[in-house]
Amino acid sequence: MTPEGTVARVTQVVADSSKSFEDAVINGFRRASKNLRGIKGLRVRDQYAEVENETILKFRVTLDVIFVLES
Numbered sequence: 001m002t003p004e005g006t007v008a009r010v011t012q013v014v015a016d017s018s019k020s021f022e023d024a025v026i027n028g029f030r031r032a033s034k035n036l037r038g039i040k041g042l043r044v045r046d047q048y049a050e051v052e053n054e055t056i057l058k059f060r061v062t063l064d065v066i067f068v069l070e071s
Helices: 021-035
Strands: 008-017 039-052 055-068
Touching (some): 021 055
Antiparallel strands (some): 008 055
């Protein structure tokens, strides 16, 4: 029997940055890349900004990291 198609998995990663949402996404991707092989895509599930005294302290994102399982 030969396997058909590929199987992917989705895992969530939460990352932050003091610069921007875009930088938070990059930070999350870089960190996920250290542990996960075969990353095929990212989806930003949520964005949140931590605010104090009318100033944004942190930009935080929740990412769905999609990667292909090895056979």
